[in-house]
Amino acid sequence: MNANIKKLAMEFTKDMIGWRRHIHAHPELSGKEKDTQKLIINVLRTLGIEYKENVYGYAVIGTIYGGHDGPNIALRADMDALPIVETTGLPFASEQTGVMHACGHDSHIAILLGVASILQSVRDELYGTVTLVFQPAEEEALVAGAKGIMESGVLDTVDEIFGLHVWPQIPVGKIGLKTGHFMAASDRFNVDIVGKATHGAEPHNGIDAIVAAANWITSVESIIVRETNPMDQVVCTIGIFQAGERYNVGAGLAHLEGTCRTYDPNKRDYMEARLTESLKALDTMFGTNSTIEYKRGHGATINTPSSVEYAASVVADYLGEDAVQMMEYPSMAAEDFSAYLQHIPGTFIWLGTGFEGNPPLHNSGFTIDESILTSGATMMAAIVWERLSSVTTKK
Numbered sequence: 501m502n503a504n505i506k507k508l509a510m511e512f513t514k515d516m517i518g519w520r521r522h523i524h525a526h527p528e529l530s531g532k533e534k535d536t537q538k539l540i541i542n543v544l545r546t547l548g549i550e551y552k553e554n555v556y557g558y559a560v561i562g563t564i565y566g567g568h569d570g571p572n573i574a575l576r577a578d579m580d581a582l583p584i585v586e587t588t589g590l591p592f593a594s595e596q597t598g599v600m601h602a603c604g605h606d607s608h609i610a611i612l613l614g615v616a617s618i619l620q621s622v623r624d625e626l627y628g629t630v631t632l633v634f635q636p637a638e639e640e641a642l643v644a645g646a647k648g649i650m651e652s653g654v655l656d657t658v659d660e661i662f663g664l665h666v667w668p669q670i671p672v673g674k675i676g677l678k679t680g681h682f683m684a685a686s687d688r689f690n691v692d693i694v695g696k697a698t699h700g701a702e703p704h705n706g707i708d709a710i711v712a713a714a715n716w717i718t719s720v721e722s723i724i725v726r727e728t729n730p731m732d733q734v735v736c737t738i739g740i741f742q743a744g745e746r747y748n749v750g751a752g753l754a755h756l757e758g759t760c761r762t763y764d765p766n767k768r769d770y771m772e773a774r775l776t777e778s779l780k781a782l783d784t785m786f787g788t789n790s791t792i793e794y795k796r797g798h799g800a801t802i803n804t805p806s807s808v809e810y811a812a813s814v815v816a817d818y819l820g821e822d823a824v825q826m827m828e829y830p831s832m833a834a835e836d837f838s839a840y841l842q843h844i845p846g847t848f849i850w851l852g853t854g855f856e857g858n859p860p861l862h863n864s865g866f867t868i869d870e871s872i873l874t875s876g877a878t879m880m881a882a883i884v885w886e887r888l889s890s891v892t893t894k895k
């Protein structure tokens with residue numbers, strides 16, 4: 501263990517808190533991270549770190565060149581906020597009504613800037629290169645954040661990649677790790693079921709879209725529960741069901757929106773096919789006319805076993821054995837970090853920020869315990885340091 505890494509993380513904590521609070525007060529939605537980009541660039545410039553901007557959208561890629569040759573390790577932070585009205589009451593709460601860093605990406609940026617500060621101070625001792633990936637548009641699954649960066653080719657020479665996410669389901673001081681399945685693939689669907697509006701007293705003269713839609717919802721539930729293996733990790737949720745105009749009129753249209761989460765690509769195809777088929781069957785049964793628009797979002801995040809083992813050993817060394825929490829189950833939430841792991845070995849890591857009363861991610865009251873900025877930066881800087889502090893062969 502290099503005690504200097506821990507010491508530097510302490511020294512840069514004040515800066516990290518400052519960056520985090522500034523970014524928190526000035527959140528920007530997916531694809532609109534212009535001022536966030538400006539802050540990142542200013543810090544990198546002050547540190548003397550080379551960078552490329554607008555790689556894809558507002559992405560910034562910083563590069564720290566070690567004093568010696570060696571592998572290229574990438575670290576990623578996502579930059580975007582969510583369309584949520586903040587209710588934390590914090591003195592540095594969002595100044596942009598209706599936009600909030602409710603997923604902790606403000607902390608991710610602050611931590612990566614802290615790591616950049618630490619590693620830039622010890623760069624002469626590094627055998628290799630550090631690639632700092634500041635990525636826009638993680639939240640909006642249908643805008644390519646990680647995918648856009650991958651396709652730009654800037655990470656073609658990267659040997660291993662690590663990223664973290666603040667995680668309120670595990671306590672402050674713990675680091676969540678897991679080999680293999682970690683976060684699910686996420687798709688989205690929009691469905692319109694068109695019937696024929698009629699007087700509520702004369703159902704036989706119309707086609708009731710509400711009754712048809714209610715049947716379809718039950719079919720979807722049955723497909724998941726009766727057609728897929730309970731061990732297969734499949735979930736679908738219909739989050740929007742809109743229909744009807746008036747209490748005594750049979751509805752002519754029902755609109756539904758939902759999401760399917762899977763790990764196995766075959767199950768992903770299966771769910772898309774079965775949702776489509778079940779709507780056709782519904783139309784036969786009810787005489788409705790249904791359409792579905794099924795959009796593929798993030799793929800599944802699958803961690804590389806050797807990178808997970810390595811990260812666990814670094815966490816144990818720098819943050820203590822107790823900090824390592826090997827997760828029993830993966831999450832059905834999704835992450836576009838998956839796009840990096842499809843091509844580069846590495847792992848995604850959960851940084852515990854659970855404390856009493858802290859609501860879940862994407863909640864208007866979500867916040868972090870700022871002590872995790874120090875532990876997060878220590879961990880990420882140590883992950884790079886331990887890989888690049890002596891001559892290793894390129895992976």
Ligand code: NI
Nearest residue numbers: 603604605665
């Ligand atoms: Ni997030």
